[in-house]
Amino acid sequence: MARIYAASSWRNEYQPWIVQTLRNAGHEVYDFRKPFNGRPGFAWSDIDPDWQSWSAKKYRELLTTSPIAAAGYVSDLRAMEWADTCLLILPCGRSAHLEAGWFAGRGKRCLILTQDGEEPELMALLATDICISIAEVIARLNS
Known part of the structure; x- marks a missing residue:
């Protein structure tokens, strides 16, 4: 059984299904949408509904001073430290x-789940494995 940090995006419609599939396969999975701490997952709109119009200066200021951003960061970082594997879900x-990249730099297992139509990335070679299906991810996790 792996302890997995599922790294993805709120915009990725497959992320919830992938998290559940990994859990059904017997793995522990951190889901940024529903963190272990019981709070809702971090969203910029929780700081400011107009976040998409921020200047670079405002972004830096709020990233470094907002208690909401700090709580989201600590929650995700603790989960990254807890996990033995990162699954980057494209x-x-x-x-x-x-x-x-943090996982790769720490020498922890890092899998990338890609699909047709994704833009190639050279530095994906840092990952332990590049998988093209959830079945392949589970096989790598179990090996």
Whole structure:
């Protein structure tokens, strides 16, 4: 059984199904949408509904001073430390790629789940494995 950090995006419609499939296969999975701490997952709109119009200065300020951002960061970082495996579920955003890079840099297992139509990334070679189906992910986790 693996302890998995599922790195993805709120916009990835497959993420909830993948988390549940991994749990059904007997793995423990951190779901950023429903963190272990029982709070709702972090969303920029919780800080400011108009977050998409922020300047770079406002983004930096709120990232470093908002208690909501701090709580979301600590929740995800603790889960990353807890996990022995990262599953980067594509498509996803920049945060998920930073998380996967953290796992690779720490020498922890990092799997990428990709699909047809995803843009190739050279640095995906940092990952332990690149999988093209959830069945392949589960097989790698069980090996």
